[in-house]
Amino acid sequence: MEIQVLKDIFESNEQMADANKKLLQDKKVYMIDMMSSPGSGKTTITERIIDTLKDEYNIAVIEGDIETTKDAEKLAKFDIPIMQIETSRFGGDCHLESSWINKCLDSFDLDVIDLVIVENVGNLVCPAEFELGDDERVVVLSVTEGEDKPAKYPLMFNSSQTLLVNKTDLLPHLDFDMDEMMGNVQRANPKLTTYHVSAKTGEGFDEFIAGLKENIRKKIGK
Amino acid sequence: MEIQVLKDIFESNEQMADANKKLLQDKKVYMIDMMSSPGSGKTTITERIIDTLKDEYNIAVIEGDIETTKDAEKLAKFDIPIMQIETSRFGGDCHLESSWINKCLDSFDLDVIDLVIVENVGNLVCPAEFELGDDERVVVLSVTEGEDKPAKYPLMFNSSQTLLVNKTDLLPHLDFDMDEMMGNVQRANPKLTTYHVSAKTGEGFDEFIAGLKENIRKKIGK
Numbered sequence: 001m002e003i004q005v006l007k008d009i010f011e012s013n014e015q016m017a018d019a020n021k022k023l024l025q026d027k028k029v030y031m032i033d034m035m036s037s038p039g040s041g042k043t044t045i046t047e048r049i050i051d052t053l054k055d056e057y058n059i060a061v062i063e064g065d066i067e068t069t070k071d072a073e074k075l076a077k078f079d080i081p082i083m084q085i086e087t088s089r090f091g092g093d094c095h096l097e098s099s100w101i102n103k104c105l106d107s108f109d110l111d112v113i114d115l116v117i118v119e120n121v122g123n124l125v126c127p128a129e130f131e132l133g134d135d136e137r138v139v140v141l142s143v144t145e146g147e148d149k150p151a152k153y154p155l156m157f158n159s160s161q162t163l164l165v166n167k168t169d170l171l172p173h174l175d176f177d178m179d180e181m182m183g184n185v186q187r188a189n190p191k192l193t194t195y196h197v198s199a200k201t202g203e204g205f206d207e208f209i210a211g212l213k214e215n216i217r218k219k220i221g222k
Numbered sequence: 223m224e225i226q227v228l229k230d231i232f233e234s235n236e237q238m239a240d241a242n243k244k245l246l247q248d249k250k251v252y253m254i255d256m257m258s259s260p261g262s263g264k265t266t267i268t269e270r271i272i273d274t275l276k277d278e279y280n281i282a283v284i285e286g287d288i289e290t291t292k293d294a295e296k297l298a299k300f301d302i303p304i305m306q307i308e309t310s311r312f313g314g315d316c317h318l319e320s321s322w323i324n325k326c327l328d329s330f331d332l333d334v335i336d337l338v339i340v341e342n343v344g345n346l347v348c349p350a351e352f353e354l355g356d357d358e359r360v361v362v363l364s365v366t367e368g369e370d371k372p373a374k375y376p377l378m379f380n381s382s383q384t385l386l387v388n389k390t391d392l393l394p395h396l397d398f399d400m401d402e403m404m405g406n407v408q409r410a411n412p413k414l415t416t417y418h419v420s421a422k423t424g425e426g427f428d429e430f431i432a433g434l435k436e437n438i439r440k441k442i443g444k
Contacts, residue, residue, distance in 0.1 A: 038259045038346045038375065039367025066347065068373050093377070094316065094347040122374070124260045125288065125316040125345050144366040144389070145261025151290050152344070153260065155315070167366070173395050175422075200397075 013130055016098035020105060020133025027110035028220040031118060032212075033096075033132050035156060036140035037149075038122030041166045043071045044199035045140060046117055050078050052209050057114035057216065062104045064096040064121045071119060081108050087121060095126040098133055114220055124149065128156040136215060138162045143171055147181035150188040157188035162195070164208060169198040235352050238320035242327060242355025249332035250442040253340060254434075255354050257378060258362035259371075260344030263388045265293045266421035267362060268339055272300050274431050279336035279438065284326045286318040286343045293341060303330050309343060317348040320355055336442055346371065350378040358437060360384040365393055369403035372410040379410040384417070386430060391420040 024031050034042050050059055060081040063072045072084040083104040087093050101118065108116070118134065120127040128137075137160040141149055144167055150157045157163070163185060171178075178196075185192055193211060197204035216222075246253050256264050272281055282303040285294045294306040305326040309315050323340065330338070340356060342349040350359075359382040363371055366389055372379045379385070385407060393400075400418075407414055415433060419426035438444075 037261065037344070037367075038371055039364070065374055067376055068370065070370050070374065088376075093351075094345075121347070122259070123316075123345060123347050125343070126348065129315075142261070142366060144364060144392070145259075148290070148292050149260055152287055152292065154289055170366070170392065170395055173392055 010129075013098050016102055017131035017133040020098055020102055023102075023105060023110070024116075024133065024135070027113075029110050029113050029116055030136075030216045030219050031116040031132075031134040032136045032138050033118045033120060033127075033134040034138045034140060035120045035124070035127045035160070036122060037124045037142070037145055040122070040140045040142040040145065041199045042119050042122070042140055043074055045164065045166065045197075046071075046119055047075065047078075048199055048202065048205055049117060049209070049212070050075065050080065052205070053115065053213070054078065054080070056213075057222075058112050059115045059117065060108045060113045062096075062101060062116065062118045064119060066093050066121060081113070083107060094121060094123050095130050096120050096132060097130055101132045114222070115216060124153045124156050128153075128159050135219060136161050138164060140164045140166050142167045143174060143176050143178075143181075147177050147184060150181070150184040154188050157185065157192060160189070160192060162208075162211070163192045165194060165196045166199055168196050168203060169201050232351075235320050238324055239353035239355040242320055242324055245324075245327060245332070246338075246355065246357070249335075251332055251335050251338055252358075252438045252441050253338040253354070253356040254358045254360050255340045255342060255349075255356040256360045256362060257342045257346070257349045257382070258344060259346045259364070259367055262344070262362045262364040262367065263421045264341050264344070264362055265296055267386060267388065267419075268341055269297065269300075270421055270424065270427055271339060271431070271434070272297065272302065274427070275337065275435070276300065276302070278435075280334050281337045281339065282330045282335045284318075284323060284338065284340045286341060288315050288343060303335070305329060316343060316345050317352050318342050318354060319352055323354045336444070337438060346375045346378050350375075350381050357441060358383050360386060362386045362388050364389045365396060365398050365400075365403075369399050369406060372403070372406040376410050379407065379414060382411070382414060384430075384433070385414045387416060387418045388421055390418050390425060391423050
């Protein structure tokens with residue numbers, strides 16, 4: 001087994017994240033890092049973002065999975081640049097790292113691209129520890145996961161700018177206390193911008209998309 | 223920052239897992255390691271197991287969380303030994319390790335205990351990489367997480383003996399293809415014993431409990 005030193009992993013990851021940030025600044029590209037538990041709806045959300053914004057922005061996607069290219073296949077219909085990272089091939093199973101993002105960015109024509117959506121590995125813990133050089137971290141939480149998650153996974157909620165509370169269409173069938181969840185969000189990160197959405201029905205997306213467009217405009221001027 | 227060598231982490235974890243296994247063999251205690259994504263229902267399942275088996279077996283619980291003692295508090299009503307591990311205090315956020323389990327086992331009266339339920343950190347990736355010395359790995363998958371998870375998180379499903387497909391009460395409200403999911407389970411691990419349950423309604427639990435009791439009986443003779 002290869003011996004790796006954790007200190008080096010984190011340090012070199014941050015250096016490459018800084019390089020990615022500079023590259024994206026130079027090329028005027030906005031990048032979001034979408035993170036969540038497995039199965040909270042990241043890919044369906046990505047599909048909606050692309051579908052809504054594809055006429056205004058040139059979009060590229062980086063799909064992170066341990067194995068399979070299932071998510072990338074779902075997005076193939078959009079005819080946009082997609083890079084799939086299967087982390088099992090890199091020996092790092094539970095998160096994306098900035099060096100892999102850098103290789104993906106290299107393969108995109110960043111003079112043309114406006115928005116890069118990174119769909120991280122489904123994991124509410126480890127991805128939060130690895131900076132990628134993005135402009136915005138979007139954490140997705142499905143209401144089926146329960147009210148307590150912002151309290152139990154504080155780094156993920158602390159380090160993100162945007163929270164999408166997803167699958168609101170299922171609320172009538174759940175014992176879910178939205179006030180308790182929002183209290184936990186408030187305690188974890190009072191600055192988190194929160195949208196309640198259903199990726200399935202589209203409910204609540206207009207507000208999220210408006211916020212995202214405003215963030216993109218501030219950076220790239222369109 | 224402390225420098226840790228990954229090789230040592232895994233090696234020393236396996237050594238302590240072997241020690242735990244031997245201790246549990248000597249004391250005739252059955253231990254399950256329950257793992258899943260965040261919010262898939264592990265605590266509610268643990269409550270049902272205790273409620274159903276508390277008159278037949280002496281049960282103890284080890285609760286793993288990054289932060290909070292919320293899950294342990296839910297189980298306090300049962301008046302059984304519970305150890306809470308908050309992994310943020312150990313610098314290891316995303317999984318439980320065998321040395322922490324060893325400390326918990328030390329605190330239990332293993333001459334009296336028959337069954338130890340370990341509720342691992344909510345994470346479908348990293349906990350699978352760390353042996354604890356248990357007799358049975360139980361992976362819980364909520365139907366809200368989608369059909370593709372056994373394909374996308376192969377180690378978790380490969381290395382477990384039992385799968386609980388939970389939240390079946392929500393199936394009427396989801397576009398969930400059970401046949402596709404079971405096909406993915408079959409490809410990931412054809413030996414996985416699978417039960418379809420609803421921890422909320424209790425549906426499907428009799429079969430799972432019967433299987434668990436049979437496994438316990440084989441080891442401890444009662």
